[in-house]
Amino acid sequence: MRQKPKASGSFTNAGSVEQHSNLKYPTRLNFYDRPPIEDITLEEFETCALDRLRVLAEIESSFARNRPWDELKKVTSTQCENHGLKLHASTAYTEDLDGQRRRDHVGHFVLRLAFCRSEELRRRFVKAELTLFRVRYEEDGIVDKDVFHRSSKFDWEEASDEELAQYKSQLAAAAASSSHTHATSSTSHTAEETYYKVRWTRVPDLVEKRKVFLKHGMAFVPRREISSIVLQEFQTRLEKALEMTAKALPRLDEDTRIIPILDNLSQGFLAGVSSEWGNTTSSGDGSEVTADMVDDIARKHYPACMRNLHDCLRRDRHLKHFGRLQYGLFLKVLGLSIDEAILFWRKSFSNIQDDKFNKEYRYNIRHSFGLEGKRANYAAKSCQQILLADQPGTSDNHGCPYRHFAPENLQTALLSMYSSQGLTSADLPEIMHTVKNGHYHVACTRVFEITHSRQVSKGEGIGGGESVTHPNQYVTKSRELEVKAQVKDEDIVMG
Amino acid sequence: MSGNTPSVTPEVMLAFYRRLYPFKSIFSWLNHEHTPTRLFTHREFAFTLPGDVYLRYNSFNNADELKKQVCNLNPTRFEIGPVYSARPKDKKTVRPAAFSPQLRELVFDIDMTDYDPVRTCCSGADICRLCWKFIAAAVHVLDKSIRDQFGYQRLLWVYSGRRGIHLWISDKEAMELTDEQRKALVGWMTVIQGGKEMHKKVNVRQGTKPLPPSIQSSMRFLGEVFTNLTLGTQKCFQKREGWEELLRLLPSGATTSALRTQWDEGPQRTSAEKWNTDLGERYAALGPPEHDIMKAAIEDIILQYTYPRLDAEVSKHRNHLLKAPFCVHPKTGRVCVPVDPSSIDSFDPEKVPKVMDLLDELDMVPPTAAGETGEHHSDWERTSLKPYVDILDKHVLSLMEDVRQRKKQEPNMNW
Numbered sequence: 001m002r003q004k005p006k007a008s009g010s011f012t013n014a015g016s017v018e019q020h021s022n023l024k025y026p027t028r029l030n031f032y033d034r035p036p037i038e039d040i041t042l043e044e045f046e047t048c049a050l051d052r053l054r055v056l057a058e059i060e061s062s063f064a065r066n067r068p069w070d071e072l073k074k075v076t077s078t079q080c081e082n083h084g085l086k087l088h089a090s091t092a093y094t095e096d097l098d099g100q101r102r103r104d105h106v107g108h109f110v111l112r113l114a115f116c117r118s119e120e121l122r123r124r125f126v127k128a129e130l131t132l133f134r135v136r137y138e139e140d141g142i143v144d145k146d147v148f149h150r151s152s153k154f155d156w157e158e159a160s161d162e163e164l165a166q167y168k169s170q171l172a173a174a175a176a177s178s179s180h181t182h183a184t185s186s187t188s189h190t191a192e193e194t195y196y197k198v199r200w201t202r203v204p205d206l207v208e209k210r211k212v213f214l215k216h217g218m219a220f221v222p223r224r225e226i227s228s229i230v231l232q233e234f235q236t237r238l239e240k241a242l243e244m245t246a247k248a249l250p251r252l253d254e255d256t257r258i259i260p261i262l263d264n265l266s267q268g269f270l271a272g273v274s275s276e277w278g279n280t281t282s283s284g285d286g287s288e289v290t291a292d293m294v295d296d297i298a299r300k301h302y303p304a305c306m307r308n309l310h311d312c313l314r315r316d317r318h319l320k321h322f323g324r325l326q327y328g329l330f331l332k333v334l335g336l337s338i339d340e341a342i343l344f345w346r347k348s349f350s351n352i353q354d355d356k357f358n359k360e361y362r363y364n365i366r367h368s369f370g371l372e373g374k375r376a377n378y379a380a381k382s383c384q385q386i387l388l389a390d391q392p393g394t395s396d397n398h399g400c401p402y403r404h405f406a407p408e409n410l411q412t413a414l415l416s417m418y419s420s421q422g423l424t425s426a427d428l429p430e431i432m433h434t435v436k437n438g439h440y441h442v443a444c445t446r447v448f449e450i451t452h453s454r455q456v457s458k459g460e461g462i463g464g465g466e467s468v469t470h471p472n473q474y475v476t477k478s479r480e481l482e483v484k485a486q487v488k489d490e491d492i493v494m495g
Numbered sequence: 496m497s498g499n500t501p502s503v504t505p506e507v508m509l510a511f512y513r514r515l516y517p518f519k520s521i522f523s524w525l526n527h528e529h530t531p532t533r534l535f536t537h538r539e540f541a542f543t544l545p546g547d548v549y550l551r552y553n554s555f556n557n558a559d560e561l562k563k564q565v566c567n568l569n570p571t572r573f574e575i576g577p578v579y580s581a582r583p584k585d586k587k588t589v590r591p592a593a594f595s596p597q598l599r600e601l602v603f604d605i606d607m608t609d610y611d612p613v614r615t616c617c618s619g620a621d622i623c624r625l626c627w628k629f630i631a632a633a634v635h636v637l638d639k640s641i642r643d644q645f646g647y648q649r650l651l652w653v654y655s656g657r658r659g660i661h662l663w664i665s666d667k668e669a670m671e672l673t674d675e676q677r678k679a680l681v682g683w684m685t686v687i688q689g690g691k692e693m694h695k696k697v698n699v700r701q702g703t704k705p706l707p708p709s710i711q712s713s714m715r716f717l718g719e720v721f722t723n724l725t726l727g728t729q730k731c732f733q734k735r736e737g738w739e740e741l742l743r744l745l746p747s748g749a750t751t752s753a754l755r756t757q758w759d760e761g762p763q764r765t766s767a768e769k770w771n772t773d774l775g776e777r778y779a780a781l782g783p784p785e786h787d788i789m790k791a792a793i794e795d796i797i798l799q800y801t802y803p804r805l806d807a808e809v810s811k812h813r814n815h816l817l818k819a820p821f822c823v824h825p826k827t828g829r830v831c832v833p834v835d836p837s838s839i840d841s842f843d844p845e846k847v848p849k850v851m852d853l854l855d856e857l858d859m860v861p862p863t864a865a866g867e868t869g870e871h872h873s874d875w876e877r878t879s880l881k882p883y884v885d886i887l888d889k890h891v892l893s894l895m896e897d898v899r900q901r902k903k904q905e906p907n908m909n910w
Contacts, residue, residue, distance in 0.1 A: 118592070119592055169708075170708035170711075171708075173705045173706070173707065173708045173711060174707060174708050176704050176705055199668075200645065201668065201672065201676050204675055204676045204678070204679030204680075205679065207679045207680065207682070207683050208678065208679035208680075208682035208683060209682065210682075210683055210699070210707045210709065213708055213709075214644040214645065214683075214709065215643070215644065215646075216643070216644075216645075216646035217644075217645050217646030217647070217668070218646070
């Protein structure tokens with residue numbers, strides 16, 4: 001067999017790398033094995049984390065919107081640039097390399113503290129961080145990559161010449177059957193290729209697609225597939241580290257200044273931080289409603305039936321069929337576009353894997369928008385339909401709370417939904433009286449009057465004495481009143 | 496299967512559990528050691544009681560406790576799940592986050608029903624000696640692949656009592672696999688894909704490129720299986736329906752239309768003649784590009800008719816439950832016995848001991864003094880169940896030896 005150039009050949013430009021060794025962070029990429037140990041100001045603690053959070057939130061919403069990888073990469077790079085998380089190659093002497101890398105380092109570790117606290121947060125954090133890492137890894141130049149490969153111990157073994165000779169035909173077949181390039185003569189291919197041997201468990205993605213040759217549990221990974229080992233290693237280490245952090249966190253000698261920041265951070269991630277804190281797109285005045293706005297509208301403007309569904313969705317991260325139908329059509333009429341609706345449900349069903357979501361739910365959402373099946377344009381359900389059709393079963397959340405809740409539960413629910421908008425327990429006897437007589441829409445209208453008492457007086461209903469007949473009518477009137485109130489407030493200030 | 500099998504009564508089952516079921520061996524097999532470890536105490540057992548009552552999240556401290564509860568509940572069968580991070584019986588009292596599957600044998604399930612499209616002798620739940628050969632072929636391929644490619648050695652094959660076979664792999668690394676890794680391994684092993692409405696179910700390569708080496712290595716063996724079963728006993732291309740299916744899998748072109756005409760005119764030609772002579776001779780005469788395309792198509796057809804058909808979902812998740820070895824199949828009365836893969840070809844599912852026969856055997860043996868006093872730990876030794884328990888016990892010895900070796904190497908290992 002002809003002499004194979006050793007792979008370490010490509011690692012031998014050590015001389016050109018040594019000149020950077022005075023950097024505190026010698027590589028652009030970081031496996032975050034060691035936490036930052038220097039003093040960090042509280043402000044830096046928060047800003048590093050917030051900036052990183054914005055980037056990660058954008059990555060999450062890219063997934064929810066099904067962006068193709070190239071587009072996701074571009075969006076993520078832009079986000080990194082906007083939020084001061086761009087990392088320059090080690091060859092960029094003029095940049096403050098250590099400074100950038102430190103910000104990256106600190107931000108990552110603060111977010112670890114915020115996101116280690118539940119299984120779900122950990123899973124989402126790992127997914128987003130892994131994506132960020134992969135984007136950066138793919139941007140990385142050869143020199144940076146090589147230094148990085150050597151700096152973190154990957155514990156891979158180069159396949160020996162004897163092994164390559166022994167398995168020559170199998171390696172060639174594996175390369176030929178997996179590579180996408182056509183017409184490469186497969187024999188010369190393997191002769192030049194360097195192979196690294198690792199346990200197959202470290203490259204499950206390559207195994208699943210049969211992209212490697214396996215012998216006695218060792219996977220022969222060709223050099224061009226080495227990123228699989230690196231990314232898998234990143235994920236495994238981060239998962240382990242997060243679990244350890246989660247166990248250690250309650251015992252940390254906590255400074256009372258930090259927990260509120262962490263709480264705020266993890267909540268931001270859950271609610272979809274991007275449009276709240278990110279660049280403010282002025283979508284408030286138009287009729288378009290985005291997925292990120294739903295939480296806010298729900299809190300301020302929803303009738304009890306929708307508020308209940310929304311809260312259940314947030315609590316259970318799931319709604320049963322009729323609940324999805326009732327709430328989904330309502331959201332459509334509220335102004336969510338099909339893309340925003342899919343985004344909203346995708347994010348809300350956060351316990352459900354992408355596979356399952358795409359298979360079982362995406363179709364139904366599109367169906368309700370008239371994009372599938374018989375393409376009917378379904379109207380949102382009116383109060384009458386909600387009151388009379390599709391009675392909720394034992395584990396359902398849909399229906400009309402005024403009708404389908406036990407009196408005690410209704411009272412508790414109303415107080416928890418509306419007390420911030422002025423409903424007090426003194427109002428309850430009157431409401432419960434109408435409920436008892438079966439005038440559910442009257443009760444709902446009365447709640448509207450109470451919660452909008454600044455603009456509406458008793459008996460005016462939702463405007464002009466009208467009472468509630470449709471949940472969308474309720475929410476539209478409520479939002480109109482809010483805009484009017486704002487205009488009025490501004491007038492007063494002007495005057 | 497004989498149609499007049501009397502149903503297995505609860506009394507029969509109770510006697511079987513009390514006197515014959517090898518609880519000690521099952522315990523050691525799950526536990527890998529003599530003294531109970533988490534591998535046993537944190538292990539989920541699920542019981543199926545008559546009337547579709549299903550009791551999950553049971554766990555036991557030792558073999559005796561398990562036996563006591565089994566005799567108490569007298570289930571029609573019971574299943575074995577993963578080792579959890581806490582005792583499954585405490586599931587309700589621990590935080591949900593502190594209760595997750597940790598370790599689990601890597602398991603496979605091969606079921607004869609998945610072979611319905613490629614067998615002609617039986618269908619559905621039925622199985623005969625002819626189609627059992629498909630299972631035997633699957634065992635050969637899977638056993639060899641797992642050992643050679645993944646390097647696992649502690650494989651236990653268990654007849655499922657009716658129409659399939661289970662594989663339990665107990666190597667340390669196999670026990671520790673995450674769901675993601677299990678899914679990857681199943682992906683590596685899965686060759687037949689696509690539903691009823693999909694004709695071509697083998698898509699493991701691009702165009703006419705060579706097969707992946709892992710599949711290529713089984714081709715010679717599968718070629719023999721194809722000749723003996725598909726062309727021989729199953730006569731898959733005998734009837735119009737069968738040869739039409741074959742034609743659909745061949746690349747469209749002159750060869751295929753010539754074959755269609757020939758078979759329409761001479762439908763009585765045997766499957767072997769159709770494949771070897773009619774297709775074979777035309778294939779040999781083809782020029783380079785068509786020859787390669789036809790070669791790939793022929794290989795893919797052989798795979799589609801013979802490659803192991805796995806029930807993938809069983810293997811992918813650690814928390815999947817699988818029926819315990821030595822349970823009794825309620826319909827057939829057959830015991831789910833371990834099978835030695837090297838003699839799988841001579842294994843006959845109809846000869847597997849039935850629970851009633853075993854109890855009869857016991858009654859024939861004169862009772863010994865010890866045998867009459869309550870516990871019957873080794874009554875199976877006096878029945879035809881013995882060779883099967885011996886297979887399990889031999890397997891257990893190798894597992895215990897593994898643990899001994901590991902402890903010697905790293906005195907402080909804990910798992």
